[in-house]
Amino acid sequence: GQNIDQPTEMTATEGAIVQINCTYQTSGFNGLFWYQQHAGEAPTFLSYNVLDGLEEKGRFSSFLSRSKGYSYLLLKELQMKDSASYLCAVRDRTRRGGSYIPTFGRGTSLIVHP
Amino acid sequence: GAVVSQHPSWVICKSGTSVKIECRSLDFQATTMFWYRQFPKQSLMLMATSNEGSKATYEQGVEKDKFLINHASLTLSTLTVTSAHPEDSSFYICSARDTEWGANEQFFGPGTRLTVL
Numbered sequence: 640g641q642n643i644d645q646p647t648e649m650t651a652t653e654g655a656i657v658q659i660n661c662t663y664q665t666s667g668f669n670g671l672f673w674y675q676q677h678a679g680e681a682p683t684f685l686s687y688n689v690l691d692g693l694e695e696k697g698r699f700s701s702f703l704s705r706s707k708g709y710s711y712l713l714l715k716e717l718q719m720k721d722s723a724s725y726l727c728a729v730r731d732r733t734r735r736g737g738s739y740i741p742t743f744g745r746g747t748s749l750i751v752h753p
Numbered sequence: 754g755a756v757v758s759q760h761p762s763w764v765i766c767k768s769g770t771s772v773k774i775e776c777r778s779l780d781f782q783a784t785t786m787f788w789y790r791q792f793p794k795q796s797l798m799l800m801a802t803s804n805e806g807s808k809a810t811y812e813q814g815v816e817k818d819k820f821l822i823n824h825a826s827l828t829l830s831t832l833t834v835t836s837a838h839p840e841d842s843s844f845y846i847c848s849a850r851d852t853e854w855g856a857n858e859q860f861f862g863p864g865t866r867l868t869v870l
Contacts, residue, residue: 681846681861682797726797739850740787741859743797 643744645727650750651717659712659747661727669732672741673701673712676724685712685725714749722751755781755851759862766837767870774832774865776847782827783849787859788820791844803830837869 642664651657663671670689674682686694688703688710700713712725728741756779766772776786786803801822802810809822821833830849834841844866848859 679844679864679866681848681864683861684858687858740799740802742799745794745796748794 643727643729643742645725645744645747647745648748648750650752653717653719653751653753655717656713656715657717657749659714659725659727659749661710661712661744663708663710663727663729663744665708665729665731667732667734668705668708668729669739670730670741671701671703671710672726672728672730673699673710674726674728674743676726676746678724682726717751719751719753722749724748755779755849755860757783757847757849757860757862759845759847759865761865762863763866763868765868765870768838769836771833771835772837772867774834774845774847774867776830776832776849776862778828778849778851778860781849781851783830783851784827786824786830786847786849788822788830788832789846789848791846791864797846800832834867837867839869842867842869 645661672687673685675685676682686701688701691705693702698715703710724746726746727744730741758777760775764772784805788800789797790800791797799812800815803822803824805824805827811817819835824830844864846864848861
């Protein structure tokens with residue numbers, strides 16, 4: 640199975656940049672997702688990385704290094720509405736029951752203050 | 754993007770009763786749906802994979818006789834929590850894959866908050 644580790648909580652200031660790290664261990668890496676989840680709501684898709692490098696999408700960027708088992712989500716020009724939990728999820732092709740099903744980390748609670 | 758709905762959004766029930774939660778894909782057909790459970794400040798834990806027209810695949814440790822899953826059509830899956838107990842109180846979320854979008858994305862429903870008294 641996968642071991643997915645990300646910080647429990649982070650705080651940042653409105654307008655700043657924050658980087659949320661995720662490390663994982665998997666025997667058959669097959670893609671990494673980042674989701675945003677506001678309290679009491681379902682997760683919403685942010686990004687998907689399967690090759691090394693940086694994927695940029697507006698204020699959000701996601702980076703992947705497969706050799707290091709490492710990813711980060713970069714949020715620029717932080718806004719108050721970015722306060723949410725950010726979930727890292729990893730897909731493993733050796734997973735029993737479905738190689739396309741990701742396993743989720745515990746999530747990082749980001750608090751943006753004025 | 755594709756839309757997934759859940760009903761009800763919240764439910765309170767007495768211990769020992771059964772609760773049914775519906776998950777619908779509104780603008781696409783989903784041959785596969787997933788049911789997750791999330792406790793406060795915890796991660797999403799996959800309970801089972803629901804396949805249209807066949808039996809669900811349950812994750813290790815999930816009681817299939819307690820959490821009944823039915824996926825009778827390409828747009829509807831139901832999760833029934835039978836003989837619910839307070840420890841079943843949780844946030845239940847379904848998701849679906851739209852195969853036309855490829856295998857890279859799941860679309861999540863808004864979740865159902867279950868409270869068992």
